[in-house]
Amino acid sequence: MIELLSPAGSRDALIAAVQSGADAVYMGFGSFNARRNAQNFTDEEFAQAVAYCHLRGVKVYLTLNTLLTDRELPAAADALRRASGMGVDAVLVQDWGVLTLAQEVAPDLPIHASTQMSLFTLGGAKLAEKLGIERVVLARELSRRDIAAICDGCGAEVEVFVHGALCMCYSGQCAMSALIGQRSGNRGTCAQPCRLPYGVNGPCTGDHPLSLKDANLSACLQELENMGVACLKIEGRMKRPEYVAVVTAIYRRLLDEHRAPTPQEVQELEAAFSRSGFTDGYYRGEKGPHMLGMRPENARWPEDLFARARQEYENAEHRAVPVSMRCAVHAGEPATLTAEARGIAVTVSGPVPEAARTRAITAEELCQRLGKTGGTAFVPASVVAEADEGLSLSAGAVNGLRRQALEELTEQLSLPPVNGTWPRRTAAEAELPPCDVKAGAPLFTCSITRADQLTVELAENAEAVYIPLELLDTMDLTPFAAKTKLFAVLPRVFRTEDEAVFRQKLARTTALTGAVVGNLGHLPVVDGLGLEIRGDFGLNVFNSRALLFLREQGLQSATVSFELRHQQVRDLRKYLPCEAIVYGRLPLMITENCAAANRTGCSHGQGCTLTDRTGAEFPVLCAYGCRNEIQNSRVLFLADKPEYRRCGLTYARLRFTTESPEECLTILRRYLGLSAWTPADYTRGLFYRGVD
DSSP states (O other), X not given: OOEEEEEOSSHHHHHXXXXXXXXXXXXXXTTOSSOTTSOOBOHHHHHHHHHHHHHTTOEEEEXXXXXXXXXXXXXXXXXHHHHHHHTOSEEEEOOHHHHHHHHHHOTTSOEEEOGGGOOOSHHHHHHHHHTTOOEEEOOTTOOHHHHHHHHHHOXXXXXXXXXXXXXXXXXXXXXXXXXXXXXXXXXXXXXXXXXXXXXXXXXXXXXXXXOBOEEEOGGGHHHHHHTTOOEEXXXXXXXXXXXXXXXXXXXXXXXXXXXXXXXXXXXXXXXXXXXXXXEOHHHHTOOSGGGBOOOOTTOOOOHHHHHHXXXXXXXXXXXXXXXXXXXXXXXXXOOEEEEEETTEEEEEEOOOOXXXXXXXXXXXXXXXXXXXXXXXXXXXXXXXXXXXXXXXXXXXXHHHHHHHHHHHHHHHHTSOOOSSOSSOOOOOOOOOOOOOOOOOSOEEEEEOSSGGGOOHHHHHHOSEEEEEGXXXXXXXXXXXXXXXXXXXEOOSSOOTTHHHHHHHHHHHOTXXXXXXXXXXXXXXXXXXXXXXXXXXXXXXXXXXXXXXXXXXXXXXXXEBXXXXXXXXXXXXXXXXXXXXXXXXOOEEEEESSOHHHHHHOOOTTOOEEEEOTTOOEEEEEEETTTEEEEEOSSXXXXXXXXXXXXXXXXXXXXXXXXXXXXXXXXXXHHHTTSOOOOOSSEEOTTTTTOOO
């Protein structure tokens, strides 16, 4: 049966989710999760929450789905061990280093791939399964066809977001909040710049071209279940508990009754929270301006609806556990009570009954007293009692039997519903192996966006040139292959049907030295082609363990995250030759929706410009598959700074996007120390500031 998964950003929200019908909840523990501003749980609160859920047959998933630095990993290891010991049912991760850490320190704890891992193809899902990941949370941008293909071909469970906020950027690939305000979406502190106004090819007029409506797939639940989706996820750890209750309760009814929502239920979902209504555009494969929406600044919560919801989850036990009880009162023997629920039974003993002086206890009276389970999570399913004639057992003794039996049964039912070892194993982190990559002054690589940016002089002075895969068939690479190494950059976002096409194109382009991969799903595409594989920034390398993981996957170098400060880059254990972007417009978002097409019609590769309230202009380049890649308004410039040469980098990348061929050469000469050129407007990025 398909699982309904609800958010629990607070204790009240957890109760709202459980009492409204959730099969599982996801919640944070400490500061290592993608909603760090939610009311996350302390150790004691988390343990109580797990017990509360398990007693009622509800699973608990820990969100540990952010990028972590080397210094933060020991605390994360401790959190993993503690949460596993408390009985959490699975942990969601984004970071490759956290993935291997979890497998090492809490080997019995199931792992789910967060949507922050940017998985959207069958190849990526199957590789995640091979790596020991039991469930894959797919990107929100997938269509019903994409989801069905992954469900059909992957042995791991598939989880799909069905309701709640949609980010404009693919999860795990957004750097806009980080670069503009040092609040990293990859570290749980996104400032939501996509909800701000921007102008398209003109000044900012108060329009919101990056703000998507909330998703609502309530009419598609049976189709999702039929295609094999294992779990339906409701977004909203920052939302009010009443919102969680309203949405969860409606989705619970729809699943149980195998139907689409009524007009009244649709109205209640919209009243609970929406942005100019809802969208199912991605699921139906119908992206466009109809998916955009904003929540009015003066929008109010539906207090009447929320009051009714609160009354329901606060004042009634809707997830009561049916319990069967059997009591025996015999002369000369301690009274016994056996209580059984969900296949688990406990037996407790009480005092030996005395001979009755006035009135003897009856089986009927025992059943009546034992059935008073009010104030507990239990409801009597059956109560059977047998009592010898002429015996007396006080009401206090009977109540004590019931209380002790239900307490012991509660303890047993609160354990995690795991198929395996309990208590779970835990371990200390093993000492990381030594690394032997030695780097002097970094060699310069150049990535291009357009074919005309690659010239013979550029090739002669670069260690390697990175060329978008989609340009390969339009270029004669022969003159350049003799001058430098040529690498094909695989598109950051693609679909399952693209995998074979990419592989064929790589195989027939003989001038290539290698490929640059930025997604787990790229690895099956390049496997066995004999190419040198370098990791791109989309892999979000944030710690030494991530480098070690990528080395084990066969990569020969890796680009570190541009959200790291130079000291953090310096301190990484270089298990692979490391690369960093040291020049260029840093990519802020990659989006499924095209800002140009949504506002002015498709520009067929021309892109557009977004202008914010300050007048800053962000070039929007066309990406593979009619997608957008939004670039920073200012170029990163570090040529006059010595620190990037002292970080232990093997490669330093010049990222060319909007530059002319002549400008590309000017910039390369500056980094080679052959000129004193400086851009008119530039940024140091996060190289010195880092992120929260």
